[in-house]
Amino acid sequence: MQPKIRLEGTICGRPGTDTKELLELPVMAQNNRAESFASSKGNTIVPIKRSTDLGSQNVNSTRLSDVDEWGRSESLRSVARRGFQFFYDSYFRVEWEGLEKIPTEGGALLVSNHAGAIPMDAPIIMHGIEESVGRPVYGLADHFFRKLPVAGTMWSRLGGVPAHPDNAYRLLRDQRQLALVFPEGTKGTSKVFTQRYRLRRFGRGGFVEIAMKAGVPIIPIAVVGSEETMPIVFKINSLAKLTGLPYFPITANWLLMGPVLGTALSFPAKFKLRVLDPVHFNVPPDQERYSKSRVMDESESIRVSIQEALYDMLAHRGNPWLG
Amino acid sequence: MEILGRRVLLTGLGTFWGGKVAQSLESHPDVDVIVGMDVTEPIVELERTEFVRADETYSILSRIVEATQVDTIVHTFMVVDSTQMRTRRLHEINVIGTMNLLAAAGCAGTPVRRVIVKSSGLVYGCSGRDPLWFSEETPRTELPQTAIEESLVSAEGYLRDFAQDNPHVTVTLLRFSSVLGNDISTPFTETLSRGFAPSIFGFDPQLQFIDEDDVVAAIEFATSADVPGIYNVAGDGLIPWSEVAKICGATNLALPPIGTEFFASLMRRTGLVKFPPEVLQLLRFGRGIDNSRLKDLGFVYKYSSLGAVERFAKTRRLSKAIGESQKSYTYDKDVESFFHHSPAVVRSTQSDSTSDTF
Known part of the structure; x- marks a missing residue:
């Protein structure tokens, strides 16, 4: 049995009601999310596409634009x-x-x-x-x-x-x-x-x-x-x-x-x-x-x-x- | 941590998702019994799943639960595409259906220990005030504007109440992003297959997709592992809609930014482009749902958002070249009954012991 901790989550909407709910989630899900991005640290030079996610699992994928997850495009920015x-x-x-x-x-x-x-x-x-x-x-x-x-x-x-x-x-x-x-x-x-x-x-x-x-x-x-x-x-x-x-x-x-x-x-x-x-x-x-x-x-x-x-x-x- | 001899009840067996999930559950040796409910017959070939015809609001569900002693309910029959039906029916299926389902699952002496529900990222809404990524806790910023969002939000509300009232039941709620795939029909797949990419002039939102195989895998994952809680399920990363159109080779059809819904309704009349209001809103602001919680539990996605788009584009190009594959399977009661129950049929060992129980 995995140790469980209480997790407060929100079921969307339902204005006026208490939106906290009491589903339980195994502890491992509570890992600090930031750690999974640890690989993205380091010195950076300008043409940065810091999107930590895109293409990470599909090695063959090639982007047709350099728009990052925030919508920023380094090529447009440099223009x-x-x-x-x-x-x-x-x-x-x-x-x-x-x-x-x-x-x-x-x-x-x-x-x-x-x-x-x-x-x-x-x-x-x-x-x-x-x-x-x-x-x-x-x-x-x-x-x-x-x-x-x-x-x-x-x-x-x-x-x-x-x-x-x-x-x-x-x-x-x-x-x-x-x-x-x-x-x-x-x-x-x-x-x-x-x-x-x-x-x-x-x-x-x-x-x-x-x-x-x-x-x-x-x-x-x-x-x-x-x-x-x-x-x-x-x-x-x-x-x-x-x-x-x-x-x-x-x-x-x-x-x-x-x-x-x-x-x-x-x-x-x-x-x-x-x-x-x-x-x-x-x-x-x-x-x-x-x-x-x-x-x-x-x-x-x-x-x-x-x-x-x-x-x-x-x-x-x-x-x-x-x- | 597997419980031996799982008995699973599946809603929406006749739908795309229900059929796919049933197929994948059949290959699990620890799943003894799969009972699938729907108003329509299954559209995929099933080995050992039992099909029960039921009305959409599951009035006979409590009898089935009692008779079959299922311990797991997989509720895939949540409609997330409002173009498929009228608002009234949508409400019946999503809200009343879920309500009855949970009532049956929560009645006294119930054998149900696990409930898995397939919902959608639509519950987060889509507005200019939203953050880029929604975590499972992020509240929506505006009240639901569309019938589909409203129905999903209230269905989730019933599920939350159920989870609170039945602490002994493991409740898993999965929220999916927009799905792409060759087999599934959604506003996105239909429109892109026809070579169109409607957009709102001056907007190029960041969108997120998930491949249909990953959807099935995620439901299967949630069914076989003990994962209580709410989980976003979506491919990694976001892609601008213009780039999606480019990958799929679709022609951009720009709608005016003011009166968009009016022009979109004209387009819907032509039958070529069926973008309902909730998708139009997505074309304005986009939406990202953070999938890291499910990944932290060990679920591995086969495709990122970009990967799902590329795969979809590839299969579309292929079927353009060689034609659509014909669906060869049609459900026939007598045939199914023969294969499922006749002693003349030689069954493999894993399903051998189970088929007698019916």
């Missing part, structure tokens, strides 16, 4: 990087500080401030790290993108992943990847210009919990420049409701260039990024829950460290366009 290089080098003139703090292997959660009506911080961070560190970066973002035809597919091909805790855990713990998250969410990008560089609440600290659970460090990144690329003058809430967008901004770009060009073109603000020291949490991974007060403290201290870095960088910045 996009080639196209973006001009903007990165000459338009936004991106400068990094402390890039060596990005680990060359192992999972890590990159956490940054978020700004601009159509934020340029995400593509710039992803581009910069992929080009100079040589690792793919998966950008966690609102599931809103997933529901858009064409744009949603492109977003996912270029490394976008719906920000679900399970997705983040799998990326960080099982596949030891780099994931980028903006804890401010749309609260950051929907700020009007007068509120620039004042960080919003960092959600409910979910990003800290995920990093603890996955046993990976958080690497805060402070970004200066994004606020000036597409500053919001005011917002029209009724239009946001009507269109289903998270917010409906009237940007300075719109007022100057009209709705088409004003949406497509960001102002050429000078970008400066500073990678802060990695934050390690000395807690055991894979716990069901972590102390909420500890989580909120860590979340707040990361927010404060990014905020202070921003003030410091702004104090040294001469002009938003020239740096």
Whole structure:
């Protein structure tokens, strides 16, 4: 007889009823799932298809595309990087500080401030790290993108992943990847210009919990420049409701260039990024829950460290366009 | 850990899965008796399985359980393809059928010690808020939108209640992903065989498949091993739908992203493409179900998702070239009765002792 332990499982649906159920499962099924992915660790160079599963059992199988399980395609990504290089080098003139703090292997959660009506911080961070560190970066973002035809597919091909805790855990713990998250969410990008560089609440600290659970460090990144690329003058809430967008901004770009060009073109603000020291949490991974007060403290201290870095960088910045 | 002389009752013997599972159970020497129920006759040749005609809601089931003293019930007769029948009948089979089945299995003094149920990954639903992978515990994010999902969710609810009320019964619930295979008819196999791959414009979801042989193997695995709990059963990995179409050489038919269901219903009218709402939803967001729990128990898949697609494409190309193989078997009561019961038939040793019990 195998030893049995209680297993809590969910039979789907049945709202309003207790969804925990009491089937029993032999102990061996409780093996840490992460171990089966142990083979996927190691140093990684850019053209990565880290899908741990596909083709693993069918040696003869050849893929007709390089789309990994997240929907990311390295070939499309490299085309996009080639196209973006001009903007990165000459338009936004991106400068990094402390890039060596990005680990060359192992999972890590990159956490940054978020700004601009159509934020340029995400593509710039992803581009910069992929080009100079040589690792793919998966950008966690609102599931809103997933529901858009064409744009949603492109977003996912270029490394976008719906920000679900399970997705983040799998990326960080099982596949030891780099994931980028903006804890401010749309609260950051929907700020009007007068509120620039004042960080919003960092959600409910979910990003800290995920990093603890996955046993990976958080690497805060402070970004200066994004606020000036597409500053919001005011917002029209009724239009946001009507269109289903998270917010409906009237940007300075719109007022100057009209709705088409004003949406497509960001102002050429000078970008400066500073990678802060990695934050390690000395807690055991894979716990069901972590102390909420500890989580909120860590979340707040990361927010404060990014905020202070921003003030410091702004104090040294001469002009938003020239740096 | 095998119990000698297992006695198995199988629902849906006349369906594809029922027949396949019965065939595979027949080769198990420790399975003494296989009783298969259905409204329709079996479509595959069976050596020693006894066929009982019953209505879909199993009103005579408790009598059969008592008479045959079965210890294992394999419930394969869950409809997971809504194109096969009307909603009313679907409800009767999935919900009322499962309810009656479990009532019979749980009555006082029941000999039943094991129940294996074939369900579907459809119970997880499909929405933009879903994680990439569903584990057995991941709750669905939205309420069931389609009749098929609703029926499967309530059938699983009855099973959960049954498992709680009957702790002495080992309950195994298997949830399968979309199945591909040359013999099985699903919306995917039908449409791809006709050379079409309907899609929703601007979406290229990550899909997961399982080969039909792996489905049978998984049910067999669950029947022969003592594996209580819920298990996802699906091939490894996910593949973009566009790649599936490419492998199968199917033509992309893009439906508009708005009003998709309306245009799909027009397409369904033509009879060429039968994609029901639950599959359309899959073409928007895709779905992955994490199969690692069953693998941890030692189940080995023959095919990954990609492997299942490739195998399907290969057999389709073959049957295009040499024509469909004709089904040569039709059930005949007198013939079956002769082969099963006549003393004139020389039986192999393994089934020798068992055939007398009927």
